[in-house]
Amino acid sequence: MSAPGGRAPRVPVDALGAFAELRFRLIWRRLRGRQGIPELVARIVLFVVAIPAGLAFAALAGVGAFSAARAGHGLQADVAVAAVFFGVWQTWTAVALSLSEREGLDLRRMLVYPLPPARLFGYGVLSSVVGDPFSVFWCLVLGGAFVGGALARPGAWVGLLALAYALFVLATVALVALLQETLARALRGRRARVLAIATVYLGTAGLVAWAGGRPAALLQALRALRALRWAAFPAAFAHAAVTSLYGGRPLAALPWLAAHAAGAAGAGYLAYRLALAAALAGDGGAPRAAASGAAGWRLPGRMGALLEKEAKYLLRHPLATLLALILPALAGLVAWRVAPRIPVEAGEVVRALPLLAFALYAHVAAQIFWLNAFGWERGGGRTWFLAPIPAAEVILAKNACAYAFSLALFAASAGVGIAIAGAPPGWALVAAVALHAGIAPWLLGAGNLVSILNPRAAPLTVQRGGALSPLSSLAGMAIFSAAAAVFSAPVLLALRLDRPWVLVGLWAALGLAGAAGYLVLLPRTARLLERHREALLEAVAGDEE
Amino acid sequence: MLAIETEALTRRFDGRPAVEALSIEVPVGAFYGFLGPNGAGKSTTIKLLTGLLAPSAGRAAVLGIDLARDALAVKRRIGVVPDGLALFERLSGAEQLRIHGQLYGLERRVAARRADELLAALELERDAGKLVGEYSHGMKKKLALGCALIHGPELLFLDEPFEGIDAVAVSGIRRMLQDLVARGAMTIFLTSHVLEVVERLVTHVGIIRAGRLAAHGTLDAVRGAGTLEEVFIRTVAEDRGAVRPLSWLGEARGSR
Numbered sequence: 126m127s128a129p130g131g132r133a134p135r136v137p138v139d140a141l142g143a144f145a146e147l148r149f150r151l152i153w154r155r156l157r158g159r160q161g162i163p164e165l166v167a168r169i170v171l172f173v174v175a176i177p178a179g180l181a182f183a184a185l186a187g188v189g190a191f192s193a194a195r196a197g198h199g200l201q202a203d204v205a206v207a208a209v210f211f212g213v214w215q216t217w218t219a220v221a222l223s224l225s226e227r228e229g230l231d232l233r234r235m236l237v238y239p240l241p242p243a244r245l246f247g248y249g250v251l252s253s254v255v256g257d258p259f260s261v262f263w264c265l266v267l268g269g270a271f272v273g274g275a276l277a278r279p280g281a282w283v284g285l286l287a288l289a290y291a292l293f294v295l296a297t298v299a300l301v302a303l304l305q306e307t308l309a310r311a312l313r314g315r316r317a318r319v320l321a322i323a324t325v326y327l328g329t330a331g332l333v334a335w336a337g338g339r340p341a342a343l344l345q346a347l348r349a350l351r352a353l354r355w356a357a358f359p360a361a362f363a364h365a366a367v368t369s370l371y372g373g374r375p376l377a378a379l380p381w382l383a384a385h386a387a388g389a390a391g392a393g394y395l396a397y398r399l400a401l402a403a404a405l406a407g408d409g410g411a412p413r414a415a416a417s418g419a420a421g422w423r424l425p426g427r428m429g430a431l432l433e434k435e436a437k438y439l440l441r442h443p444l445a446t447l448l449a450l451i452l453p454a455l456a457g458l459v460a461w462r463v464a465p466r467i468p469v470e471a472g473e474v475v476r477a478l479p480l481l482a483f484a485l486y487a488h489v490a491a492q493i494f495w496l497n498a499f500g501w502e503r504g505g506g507r508t509w510f511l512a513p514i515p516a517a518e519v520i521l522a523k524n525a526c527a528y529a530f531s532l533a534l535f536a537a538s539a540g541v542g543i544a545i546a547g548a549p550p551g552w553a554l555v556a557a558v559a560l561h562a563g564i565a566p567w568l569l570g571a572g573n574l575v576s577i578l579n580p581r582a583a584p585l586t587v588q589r590g591g592a593l594s595p596l597s598s599l600a601g602m603a604i605f606s607a608a609a610a611v612f613s614a615p616v617l618l619a620l621r622l623d624r625p626w627v628l629v630g631l632w633a634a635l636g637l638a639g640a641a642g643y644l645v646l647l648p649r650t651a652r653l654l655e656r657h658r659e660a661l662l663e664a665v666a667g668d669e670e
Numbered sequence: 671m672l673a674i675e676t677e678a679l680t681r682r683f684d685g686r687p688a689v690e691a692l693s694i695e696v697p698v699g700a701f702y703g704f705l706g707p708n709g710a711g712k713s714t715t716i717k718l719l720t721g722l723l724a725p726s727a728g729r730a731a732v733l734g735i736d737l738a739r740d741a742l743a744v745k746r747r748i749g750v751v752p753d754g755l756a757l758f759e760r761l762s763g764a765e766q767l768r769i770h771g772q773l774y775g776l777e778r779r780v781a782a783r784r785a786d787e788l789l790a791a792l793e794l795e796r797d798a799g800k801l802v803g804e805y806s807h808g809m810k811k812k813l814a815l816g817c818a819l820i821h822g823p824e825l826l827f828l829d830e831p832f833e834g835i836d837a838v839a840v841s842g843i844r845r846m847l848q849d850l851v852a853r854g855a856m857t858i859f860l861t862s863h864v865l866e867v868v869e870r871l872v873t874h875v876g877i878i879r880a881g882r883l884a885a886h887g888t889l890d891a892v893r894g895a896g897t898l899e900e901v902f903i904r905t906v907a908e909d910r911g912a913v914r915p916l917s918w919l920g921e922a923r924g925s926r
Contacts, residue, residue, distance in 0.1 A: 414761065414762035414764075414765060414799055414800075414801060415762050415764050415765050415799060416762065416764050416798040416799030417764050417782070417785075417786055417798065418764050418767060418768040418781065418782035418783065418784070418785030418786045418789070419782040419783075419786070420764065421764075421765055421768065423778070424778075425777075425778055426772070426778075427772060427773055427775060429772065429778065430768075430769045430772030430773050430778075430781075431773070433765075433769060434758060434761065434765075434769050437760065437761060437765070438758065438760045438761075441760045441801075442760075501760070502758060503759060504754050504755050504756055504757055504759075505756060505757055505758035505759065506756075507722060507752055507754070507755075507756035508756045508758070508770070508773065510721060510722050511720055511721065511722065511745065511750050511752065511756055512745060512770070512773045512774055513742045513743075513745035513746040513773075513774060513775065514773055515742070658722070659722075659723060659724070662722065666754060667754065668717075668722070668754065
């Protein structure tokens with residue numbers, strides 16, 4: 126329907142105002158949380174930790190930018206500018222893809238209103254800058270870098286510098302939106318997800334085989350792929366523009382700024398088209414699974430059914446795919462860049478620390494599955510209280526699957542690390558497995574309490590991990606810190622005695638103690654779940670009365 | 671023999687009663703229609719009788735077993751289609767039915783065979799491989815009914831089973847349920863807003879208003895010489911005023 130004269134109908138200002146208010150209220154409620162004072166306090170504590178860190182990073186970025194702008198050109202300017210833009214772009218993108226929620230960009234909910242979808246999407250993209258605490262953090266760091274550069278050489282060129290930083294933020298959020306839409310579409314089908322994981326793993330294996338275990342050859346290969354940096358165009362264009370500005374060549378910066386603006390607009394437009402197509406497609410291309418009762422896993426009995434359900438739920442969560450892609454890649458990077466730099470004189474235990482760190486990190490990466498174990502079930506959660514299943518079995522199945530997933534992540538990461546950096550001593554491998562298994566009952570036992578006492582409905586259809594409430598995040602930090610402190614004591618002992626095998630013995634003993642505690646606690650945890658069923662169902666399934 | 675027996679069953683939320691002193695008796699083999707306006711306490715009653723909610727006071731026995739004493743024994747013998755359903759959206763329809771059957775103690779082989787039969791009976795075969803999250807509301811309702819039936823329960827609780835299901839499917843499900851009760855295979859406790867359907871199905875009726883039982887008995891005894899709809903409206907609408915007309919509706923067309 127078009128307006129008389131063929132012009133597009135004007136959108137009432139009130140309608141857009143109402144939409145802006147809606148976005149603001151949703152963001153505010155998300156920040157405020159739904160659980161009153163405890164959640165507010167938890168969020169404040171998290172901010173208390175994050176804000177000084179943000180300010181410290183901003184100050185560091187400012188000092189670096191100040192020196193770079195004073196230097197004007199050369200390696201000092203080039204490296205500092207590249208570090209800020211590529212560093213922020215990389216972390217912003219990685220965090221946004223794995224942790225942020227995508228509510229603001231979901232056009233399906235908004236198409237019902239008589240408002241232009243392009244404008245709605247644009248507002249959604251912009252609100253993701255101010256509404257996401259992580260984005261605010263990166264903006265703080267960029268603000269520090271901008272102020273540092275501006276203070277180094279005050280003048281009219283600072284306007285262009287501000288434009289470069291603003292374009293960087295816009296281009297980054299637009300590219301993140303494009304990546305989110307592309308990934309959501311590409312990874313929707315199970316085959317596509319499996320194919321993506323297989324491609325990355327086989328590609329890594331191929332690269333390692335080609336390099337024959339020589340890191341120098343890998344380095345050469347990566348240098349040959351230098352042109353790929355333009356794929357990170359927000360950082361690449363910003364880097365080119367700002368180095369020109371620091372070098373006192375504002376005219377040379379203008380084409381880069383123009384390219385930057387065009388790139389941001391292009392990425393935003395493509396993201397919008399993909400989001401609109403996805404919203405209008407409805408059920409088209411929906412994922413499929415077993416179509417007959419006889420198909421599926423052949424696990425017998427009630428526990429078999431529980432394990433199959435939990436494992437399928439976990440494997441079908443987009444975040445599982447993302448972690449399976451990211452963690453081994455990170456392990457490869459550490460094995461390539463960090464492990465070779467640890468001197469032999471540091472000793473065997475210190476040289477094994479990267480491997481041991483990944484044994485712990487696999488649990489942290491999978492924490493949303495053991496800190497909010499009922500969150501993804503929504504209405505399905507009612508089954509645990511309607512069906513004749515002892516609550517202890519439900520908890521056990523959830524824990525077993527979360528552990529198996531974490532173990533798979535660790536095995537993949539360790540495999541990639543070993544392929545690149547070479548095999549560690551036998552004791553280190555055994556110790557890493559003992560650490561991973563030993564700390565699990567401690568984390569899972571404590572995580573069950575958080576899952577039951579502070580559940581939160583989590584989105585199923587987006588690849589987000591932002592499903593933990595601030596309170597659960599804080600509890601997770603506390604649980605992990607406490608467990609890591611207990612499990613780090615044997616490291617100090619092993620270093621002091623210079624006996625690496627001490628680690629295996631002590632971690633196995635701690636693990637056995639943890640397992641005994643877990644088994645003692647399990648019936649009580651099950652009773653707690655029964656007692657808290659109403660609050661849990663209210664939180665995850667929306668049950669009230 | 672009673673399938674359901676409650677004595678002064680009460681549930682309060684923040685001190686506000688949702689169900690107040692409810693005492694009902696449902697005989698084995700009955701098709702019991704539990705009716706009431708929105709917010710009257712129908713779903714709360716089903717949640718109390720199936721163990722989803724704990725009562726604030728009173729007691730309930732299901733199939734002769736005290737719910738407070740042995741809830742698991744009751745759960746083994748009942749099937750439930752709760753308000754809001756209880757489906758795992760990341761499983762396919764076929765997986766949901768088979769796993770649900772296994773959770774109720776069926777052998778995998780038996781659960782798989784029954785899942786396929788139910789998919790056919792509920793006309794869900796074509797979408798059996800789709801994830802439940804992608805199902806329409808009506809399809810989810812049918813699947814939830816399949817889940818409630820797969821283990822062959824003695825007593826079936828259905829909370830608004832016909833809501834969102836097309837007329838042809840309603841007719842098929844209605845026949846299936848009538849057949850089950852006629853064969854003496856099952857007792858059914860059902861809530862619904864579709865009074866014509868309820869009137870054609872049930873043998874017993876209870877009407878709840880503001881958490882309290884307002885009428886209870888066999889269908890014939892409750893409706894007397896009138897229809898169930900007349901009795902229902904008379905029972906629940908006596909304290910409601912007339913709806914005020916919305917004069918501004920239609921203004922836009924008039925001003926064009």
